Amino acid sequence: MAIKITLDGREVECERGMTILEVCNKQGIRIPTLCYHPQVSKTGACRLCIVRVNKTMFKTACTEPVVDGMNVISCDDELIFIRKSLLNLLLLEGDHNCLYCEANGNCELQSLCHEYGIEIPPAGDIRNVRTRDVTSSEGLRREENRCILCGRCVKACAEIQMNRVWDFAGRGSHAHLTTHIQDVLGDSECVQCGQCVQLCPTGALSFQTVYGRGLEWELTKKSSICIYCGVGCKIDFSINPQGELVRADGALDGPNKGHLCVKGRFGFDFVQSPKRLKTPLVRKNGELVPTSWDEALNHVADRLKQIKTENGSDSVMAFTSAKCTNEENYLLQKFIRAVIGTNNIDHCARL
Amino acid sequence: MTNSIREIPVSEAFLIIGSNTTENHPVIGAMIKKAVITGGKKLVVVDPRKIEMAKYADVFLQILPGTNIAILNGLMHVIIKEGLHDKEYINSRCEGFADLEKTLERYTPEYVADICGIDDPEMIRKAARILGNAKPMAAYYCMGITQFKSGVNGVKSVANLQMLLGNLGVAGGGVNPLRGQSNVQGACDMGGLPNVFTAYQPVTNPDARQKFQNAWKIPTLPEKPGLTIVESMNLAIEGKVKALYVMGENPVISDPNQHHVIEALKSLDFLVVQDIMLTETAEYADVVLPGCAFLEKDGTVSNTERRVQVMRKALNPIGDARDDWWIITEIARRMGVEWVYNSAEEIFEELRAVTPSYAGMTYERLENELLQWPCPTIGHPGTQFLHKDRFARGLGLFTAIEYTPPAEQVDPEYPLVLTTGRLLEHFHTGTMSRNSKILDAIVPEPYVEIFPNDAENYNISDGEIVSVSTRRGSIRLKAFVTKRPKPNVVFIPFHFHEACANVLTIDALDPLCKIPEFKVCACKIEKVYP
Structure with missing residues (x-):
């Protein structure tokens, strides 16, 4: 059923049940988000999508449903101040140095810091040194000091792959990612579908295939259909300037709706194997x-x-x-x- | 599949029989898991192994390999006895029900439990009630239904069940075989079968032959159906098949009874293998032609739900590898025919003109729309699910089917049942997955799954090297002691050339469709003392 809200002083028609974020997206109004991802449920954890509702209230746009007559301001000085503060806190908490991060250029935190003009945070110790586990899993790397606790990986595993390998442990500033029974990733029940990495907004989770093989702006994207089973997953491949395949992401418009399994994710380097036949x-x-x-x-x-x-x-x-x-x-x-x-x-x- | 992947959330219940969905079709597996775990939908799993899906099942029926028809008949027996069948659907849309009902009479849960090795017959009643009370219910199956000498009857039994419950021709229902290769659906649709042209137009039909003769501008086409793979191997040994042209297949690893296959390849006068690697089969070839890998070419592929998708070239071909269509065209031209093709799209334009189910598809449409065949005309939206309102043949035909035991029974010499299959991390003969570093690092070597009690009986510990033998051969590999297989059943993945499961498998065939009985034979297991 159609209802009307006021969005940035303009009357807008929308459907009951939509969130403020969905209405803004539809209207072409950009709201910053980090924990939100269309493929998983919404929690409003990062608070970056905060908007002003009915003049006095602050609501997270990704979780707040629209109601008839609602007055929404998507951006003003105070909202910018709050968002900047949130970004500063995230930067302070972890080790966010783009120089040596393989997500450089493909990092939502980096983009937002750039967009909101965030300065280098004051020098100081990193508050919590969290797990760095980059060798236990054949396909996945985990550098938790770059984690912003958005929870997308937890939801990717629990809601798309349905494996529930990831969860949060600890409270307050000690909160951190964990696999069940605190195994390193390689010893966990992880099936290496890589969906958590695909949804990770920073460099906290990454693919072994990407490490040291080209940064985002050097990569060319090409789509194809997976060569393995008959599901016919559509895959977006990233190829570096040397012509090597470095990354596979599930495409949203395929039958897989963005998901892949371990074969679709990591089973493509045979194409460039030295064992390929080169002449008759x-x-x-x-x-x-x-x-x-x-x-x-x-x-x-x-x-x-x-x-x-x-x-x-x-x-x-x-x-x-x-x-x-x-x-x-x-x-x-x-x-x-x-x-x-x-x-x-x-x-x-x-x- | 009669139905579509995107209908999974619509189904109220699922029957998964003979499909290790989360390992072999992981993306569909995850979708079904989601429907069951968070959507609260019901799930019945029937399999000889305690596969991951069994964990989420409301009822898990761990049957002996080769007893699918018995269990399906048992489920249908209960459904009819308890009046859960869709009488109106059966009366208006089907025929042959009386015969089926009569045949099912003796398949009581007790009788069936005995055949299938199920301890508690009540489980069969429980499963039948779940399936009978949920609508729509979708049946998913894979090679665990088909790879038997009764494979055709297994498929017909699934169809019987779905017609009995009125689950065919409705969204969220259906008989849904999960196709195991990226374009196995397309290879069938394109007439890569000995008895049909494209879109399953029989070669025995004079009208179909005339149509292709006109399209291909040739005077005659052969009317006698050709040979299937396993038949051709037998005839090669007899000296009746002299030349074999293999494009992108690896029968040495993928076909049953490996020693027999190798003997057949050696008997040939001429073997051409066109592939991306020097496969185990290519090692026997007279000529090896390097084809392009999937990322190096344009073309269309058809997935398990009949959806046709365009693949676009992402990489330049390695070395002097060429498009497979270019290679075939060049050979044809050198044999004296005037074939001119400049792109995959040109070939698609030709094939859609002779393929009614693809006639409405063009590259432009396929790149912008979700199209599933049949799509007979430009402007046709494609077909989400088959058999809506009426079956392709008119009335849905029930087939009364009796259970028949597998070709080989256990005996004192070969006391265990061997079944084979795939793993999550590997694929078919391993040409691709075993040459992918990460996949091969996750599972680098073959193993045989054996139940703890059986392992103890044969004095085998986890990780020890054992030999597994059948009447056809013997292989050595590591034992993996696990409660996944049913007691008295061992499981070996067939991806590994160094311990090739198909040395062991039997080449007994289904009389109608000639599918080999990969999924069950008798074996023995022995500890190897160093």
Whole structure:
């Protein structure tokens, strides 16, 4: 049902049940957020999305539902002051030095500090030195001194992967991330789907594949479809200037809705394996030796022609591939049926 | 799948049978977990192993491998006895119910529990009530239904259950096979099968042949259905199949009875392997052709829910690797036909003209819309779920099916049941996952899962090297003592060439669709003394 609110002095129509943040997003008004992520539930933990409601109240826009006649101010001097203070506190609490952080350029905290003109925080000891566990897991790195306790990773694991590996422990300024029974990540029940890393707004959680292999602004993004099972997850790949694959993120518009499993996340470097075949090979004197495309293709064509002539079309069989595209499968069955003249074509659908 | 992945939240209950969903289709597995854990939906899991999904199940039926049909008949028996079936749906949309009802008569929970190795028959009643009382209920299955010599009947039994409960042709219901390869659906849709052209147009149908003869501008096409993979291997040994062209497959690891497969490859006069690596199969080849990997090419793939998606080239091909379609075109041209293709999209335009279910799809549409076949015309929105209002054949046909035991039974010499499958971290023959550093680091070596009591019987401790043997061969690998498999059942993942599970598996085939019985055979396990 449509209701009306006043947003920054302008009357706006919206649906009952929407949050202030959703209305602002729809209206193109930017509200800073850190703990909010559209794929997981909302907790209003970071308080950065704070807005002024009905002149006197401060509410977190990501959790507050709109009501008819509500008056919302998305940004004013006092809100800016509060947001800056929050960002300063976050910076003070951890070790946020972009110089040696692999999230540099891909960090929501960094972007907001830049946007709000945050100065270098006063020098002083880091309040709590938290866990640094960058080797126990094959795929994931955990540098908790960069954690801002937004809880996105906890929710990614509990609400998307449904594994509940992450949680918070400790209270107040001692609050920190933990895996169940306080194992290091590598000893936990983590299945390395990497969803927590995909949702992490800072460099607290990162992928082993990213470390030292290019910063955000050097990476090119390309989308493709995962090569493993039949779910058909859409993946956004990041490629560095050397042409190496460094990161895989689940795309929101695929059937996976942003999620990936460990294979989709980490199972792509075979494409650049030194074991890849680089030239055609032909067997000569019992050995497979490199040859030119021309020689290899002519040899295949000649032998197939010869065997077809001598033994009939039905003496030729082809296995097509569930790893190849529709176009390639279509073409191979056309080749076998129209050029060879047999229906001897099958693939691993049964295997 | 008759239905769509995005319908998971709509289902009121799930039956997962013969699918280790969280390991083999993890993204769908997580979605179902979410529906069950936070959505409060009901879940019945049927599997020989205590897979992760079993933890969340309202009822978990740990059956012996090869007894799917018995358990499904048992569930249907209870559903009918307790009047939970959808009588109106059966009367208006189905046929053959009387025969089914008669056959099901003797599949009492007690009878079925005995066949399936379930201690408490009451569990079957409980599961049947859950499935019968929730609507819509979605059935998900995988190779744990199909890879038996009764594979076709297993699938028909799932269909029987879903028609009995009126769960076909409705959102959130359906018979949902989870396809195990990125484009296995597409390879089937494209006619990569011995009996059909694209979109399952039979090669035996003269009209279909005429249509393709016209489209391909050739005078005749063969009418006799061709060979399946396992049949072709047998005929290679007999000397009737002389040449084999393998594109992106690795039968040495993936096919049953490895020694037999290798013998077949060696018997061939000519073997071409087109792949991205020198696979175990390529080692026997006369010519090896380097194809592009998925990130190096354009093209479309069709997922398990019939959704067609465009893949775009992200990387330049390595070395002198070429597009698979280019390689095929070049060979065809050198055999004297005038084929000209300049891009994958050109081939797609040709194929959609002869493929009714893809006819309405173009690259432009696929990149902007979610399209699932059938999509017969430009402007057609695609099909979210099949069999709405009426079945493809008109009335839904119930098939009365009797349980038949697997090809090989345990005996004093081979007293354990062997079943095989996949792991979360690896994929099929390992060509891709075992060449991915992180995946191979997580699970670097093969193992056999064995139940603690069985391990004790054979004096085997966790981590010890054992030999597992069947009538076809023997492999050595580490023992993993765990309560996951059912007692008397051992499980081996088949990704590992160094201890290839398919040395052991049996090549008994389903008489109709020729699927091998990977999922059950008799084996023995022995400790290896150093």
